[in-house]
Amino acid sequence: MKHIYWFILLLPVVIGACQANKPTSTSTVEGPLTEAQQRLPENAVRGLKTREGLETTLFASEPAIMNPTNMDIDEKGRVWITEAYNYRNELNPGHPYKQAGDRIMILEDLDGDGKSDTAKVFYQDTCINAALGICVLGNKVIVSCSPNVFIFTDTDGDDKADKKELLFRGIGGIQHDHAIHAFTFGPDGKLYFNFGNAGDSILDRNGNVIKDAEGRLIANKGMPYRQGMIFRCNLDGSDLEVMAHNFRNNYEVAVDAFGNMWQSDNDDDGNRAVRINYILEHGNYGYTDEVTGAGWSSRRMNMEDSIPYRHWHLNDPGVVPNLLQTGAGSPTGMVVYEGDLLPPVFRNQMIHGEPGHNVVRAYPVKKQGGGYTAAIENILESSTDQWFRPSDVGVAPDGSLFVADWYDPGVGGHQVADLDRGRIFRVAPAGSKYKVSPPVLNTAADAVTALKNPNLSTRYLAWTKLHNMGASAEKELVNLYHSNNPRYRARALWLLSKLPNGADYIKTALRDKDEDIRITAIRAATEAGVTYGNMLVTDPSPAVRRQALLAMYHSHEADMPANWALLAAQYDGKDRWYLEALGIGADSNWAACFDAWRKLPPNKQHPEADNDIIWRARTPAALPLLAALIQREENDPMQNKRYFRAFDFYPAKESTPVLLGLLKGHHPKQDYINALAFMQLDAGALPRTGEMAKLLHNALQVFKDRTEFIDLVRKYKLRDQNETLLQTILNKPANEIQGYAMKTLLECGGQPLVVKRLQGKDTAAAFILVEAMGKAQDRPNRELLTALIRNKVYPAPLRELAARNLGRGWDGYADLWSLVERKLLPADLDTVTKDVLTHAWRQDVKAKAVAYYEPAVVNKALPPVEKLLAIKGDIPNGKKVFASYCSSCHLAGNTGVNFGPALSEIGSKLTKSAIYEAIIHPDAGISFGFEGYFFQLKDGSQVLGYIASQTDEEIDVRMAGGQGVKLRKTNIASRKAYEHSLMPTGLATAMSQQELVDLVEYLASLKK
Incomplete structure (x- = not known):
């Protein structure tokens, strides 16, 4: 969950019982609800708005569960929850769970009425400390709890963990929200997962540093990997691969039947740059500078005009485009819904929790060239209850959608406000009963039926059964492959590809009439090491050609450069997805690829396409061509800064002679060049x-x-x-x-x-x-x-x-x-x-x-927040108060300084009480990325601020008021974390009580 300013709200402690009370999901209160009534579980659904044609019911709530961070649903329809009562547990001294640790819960509906009847504790221990991921695979449960990933095994079927093993370790710090997230089972039989930009590195279960297949360190060191990453590995953790990198806080990766990966990524707070990503394998997603590691706010040539786009270095060659930018937010769990119970608009689409906007929504995609476009369709959102914070979504075996609700005034971060509440909702067509029968897996036909299920845990069991059956399951898998459902066909193909004669099935699928099956076949061929020559270089689908390019990544095939060149010749000059696939495919082999491409005739139909390829290239042979593009008389140098930016991606010894040569040109605007x-x-x-x-x-x-x-x-x-x-x-x-x-x-x-x-x-x-x-x-x-x-x-x-x-x-x-x-x-x-x-x-x-x-003056005492809430505020005057007290460090719309988190949509994220607490107690919750550091320099001077970015040579520090300073690392004597917020603690008492009320009224009005 996203780091923003939080607050402390003291509430009675309620400990969840092992035996659940069946939740009441229907309110008996007429008329508007009071604040206290709105918080009651029986009124939970009343505060929500559900998409027409669907119905939301309360499946479980406090006291059975509290603070659900992540969720999975097993083949029996049981809901598994990781709780986080101990999130920032240093703030909750004396609570019994501080000693006992957090719980992994199993919620079960025994009578099929859509409401949980029991709440069992699967595991509880201090090693589970605000876990952010759970993945149920038969009798094994993978729990992501930074800095560790555990595998728990129930060996005797009593719903209690009997064995605990480490899968990975060394991933970020304890309880870090930007570290390890949930695992998911892929259609290829592998595990997929991600960590955010605080993950930093990953060690195996024995504490050994992990390197990729080429011997490169898997860590945020820029060799080549940076920041948040997506991974794939075998079920035992072996053969770890980095599938993409350079994200900020990519929360949960979702994988569809074809092997497409989708996820959300969180921006630096307040920059309205939250994004949804379609993942190109091995792609760089641009959170920091690819070469130097500098942050997005560090000035560079050809910076994007808008901060939300600048945030991801989208103008840089080598950065994969974003599928969709959704503005502000706090993105959390995601699934790909491959069922048919929900309305058609949601089928085969991403469904995602966005607690910052109190909404669960889908992002229906349409194919466009080598990539996609996407829209937003809400499923479940808050109508009146701003505490609704969907932390995760999951698909049950019957196709219904489950939503975990953290239920809190804020959205994660460095602190939790409400310790006692949490809800699980079920979303399905009105009147839909929750009846789940565990899958029967006696025969291959049984397993194929289970493989069609929309629930991942069910598909895992089916996949494992079919894979273990080997050739004896082949006939049933072939029958499934010839079905009319492309996603069923893809699931069958993945398993067929692993048979001894799997190469034959792959090569047949490479010629399939369905482009998604051809794309799946390329991925299966890559995993299986099956070669297919140049059979796809003239494929009519740009998406298939894109995937063929991605499969060329670090290829050693002799004909690879020639095939790459033929694919490059088909680039239309408009499709950035395709262009970046060209760059990924040529990585480590640019010289040969570029040389092969230059031997082909120029692209007369799309001449701008050739310019793009020169811009995207990473070979010295492209530098003179970049210079020639800059020196064309018809080109305005100030409109072609991207060509100058491209020089930054070459070593100085290669770029300097060409840049010096540019100084001797005779362009009409030579001074500009x-x-x-x-x-x-x-x-x-x-x-x-x-x-x-x-x-x-x-x-x-x-x-x-x-x-x-x-x-x-x-x-x-x-x-x-x-x-x-x-x-x-x-x-x-x-x-x-x-x-x-x-x-x-x-x-x-x-x-x-x-x-x-x-x-x-x-x-x-x-x-x-x-x-x-x-x-x-x-x-x-x-x-x-x-x-x-x-x-x-x-x-x-x-x-x-x-x-x-x-x-x-x-x-x-x-x-x-x-x-x-x-x-x-x-x-x-x-x-x-x-x-x-x-x-x-x-x-x-x-x-x-x-x-x-003022030795005799006692600090001015403010009334309790609940009393401040009862005082009427004035928005216009609050805007003036903001200008006087806050604008020197914060932006609100076009007013202020971009130093602390921008507040332009703070009213969409926080309730008034949360805003009060953030102002009154700024030390209680500091936004991630805005933690202060104190630098002592060798010349005796001192600098306090937050780190905007850092490279191998220098640290870019932003100080109060927005002024930045770049400190050479060689000039720094020491650096230590600053124990306070950079926001003044006396701000609330520096103004009058009415000014404080007006300020909060104004900030609460700032909404999307």
Whole structure:
């Protein structure tokens, strides 16, 4: 579940019993519900809206279960749940489950009325600590509980775990939501699973580092894998493969009958970039820079215009496109529904829990070229109850849909609010009885019948029976293969492919009239090591050709480059899925593939297609062609930045000579080409000649008043541009580049110029310069602010502003307090300094300041949240309060600074009570990715902020107010986690009670 600001809500503790009370799913209350009534299980369904033609019933609830994080349904129709009472259990001292550990529960409906009658504890122990995944495979249960994956076995059928084994270990930290997630059984008989970007690495059961088949480390080290990953392995954990990588928090992978993989991926909080992925095997999904590992917010050539797309590096060659971007959210469990009980719109489609939007929905897909397009169709959503938090979905043997509801005011994260509640719902056509008979598996015919079931646990048993039967099951599988249902046919093909004569079935399927069967056959051939030459290079289906390209990944077949070239010649210049499949297929073999392709005639029908292939290539042979594209007279360099970006994916020794050559061109807009080339060149590679200096000076004019101008000045250490930098600061007073320009100006020896303007008669200019110093917050700017504060030659309002701007950063607070402590602060600044320091977000300085200025003052006490909720708020005034207190660190719409999590849709995620608690107790729940770090630098200076990204050489740190600083790792003396939120703890008491109420009213109104 997604990390956002949370809160503490104290409620009575209710321990779930082993014998369940049958839930009541019908409300007996007339009229609107009170807050307390809305929380009762008997009113649970009343707060939900179900898709027309379907009915939602309550299957189970508290006290039988609590805090369900993940779910599976076995062949008997029993619902298995992982609970997380101990989620962030350090917040719940003294509760008995803290010692006993979390539970794995089995819920069963004995009389077929669609309601659980019993709740059994399958296993409970401290090793199960907020598990996030469960997969039931016969008498074995795979439980994902970071940092471990366990296999529990019930050897005697008493619904109790008799044996516990490790499958994998070393995956992220304890209870990390961005680490290991659930396993699923694939149609090929293998396990599929994923971990998020805190998984980092994976060890085998014995603690050994795992490498892939080519000897490459499977870890977030960029060799080549990065961030979150999808895996496939045998049932015993052997032959682990990375199927795709570079996700943020990919929560659960779903695999359909053809072997297609689908999943959701969570964005950095507040960036409205949640996405749904169709997975190209071995694809890079772009959360961080492929080469350097830099985060999406780090500036780069050809950055996307919109943050939701910039978030995934979608303009970069080598990044697979997103199937669908769904805005804000907190995506959780997913299945592919391959049943026929639900309406047709949901059949054979992804179904997904989205607790951030209180909804369960499907994403019906349509084929498009080598990929898909998708839409959104809601199944179950909150009508009035914002606590509905669907954490997982599952398909029962009868085809009904089950939904696990975490049921909480918030959406996971670093804390849980409600410890006692949790619900399981069943969604099916109205009046549908829940009758499940366990599968009969006596014969191959029985097993084939079970293989058709929409329930994965049932299919696992059927697959295992048929696989073990070997050739004796062949006849029944052949009959299934010739059915009219493509998904049944695919399931049969997977098993037929594993017979001794499986290659024959694969080769027959490669010629099948159904493109999905041909795609399945390609995947089966890849797993079985069956070769098929060039028989698919002219396939009429771009999706089949895409899959043929993916199967070429690291191929050693002699005819592979020629076949790749023929497939590349069929690219239409529009299908990004196909283009990325070309890149994946050529990986490690680009030189031969590119050479074979260049020997073919140009693509006259789609000339832009050739340009794309040059852009996507990773061979030195493509670099001169990139330069030629840039130098075409008809091409506007500023509209073709993508070609310049492509140079970043080559070693400098290969790209530098070509970039230097670009500087000697004669394009009508040569200065623009030069400007972009200078951006891409390493500063040390530039010849220090008069000619180059002139070219660089001319190129600077292209970027005047833009961030790129400052980049070039700083990169090449130009000391003759100080006046221009100064004007940039004065012309862009509210712009984010203001602090960057000031920092660069002082680095380039511009302090005398700044002091001269401060002493001049232009008061407005002086005020702008002081604001810029506060945004910069480096040592030269802090020293200048300190000198300004102490020098009474300057007018008092300017010095007051200097005091406020000094008190904006970690070191700035310390510098300002030092003036007070050492009695060096001029008396006329005492009032403003007191205000700054007693409201500082740096806790140690704030404590000292309060003790110094207000020793007798007791902290202002706020009434309980429930009383604040009863006070009417004013949205327009709340917007003004936001601008005054919050906009320096948060975005709401187009207002504010992109430092902390954006709040543009916070009202869709959190209830008012949750928003109150997030403001009043910011330390209680810190968004993942926004944890503070304290850096001590070797020059004695200090930096506090969160890590936006890091590469092998530097760390990009964002400080309060949104200013960023890149720290060279060689300059860092130490780094440690900051124990507090970067959000000030005194914010709620800094404003009046009514202002707080108005602020919450405004934030609660910010919805999708």
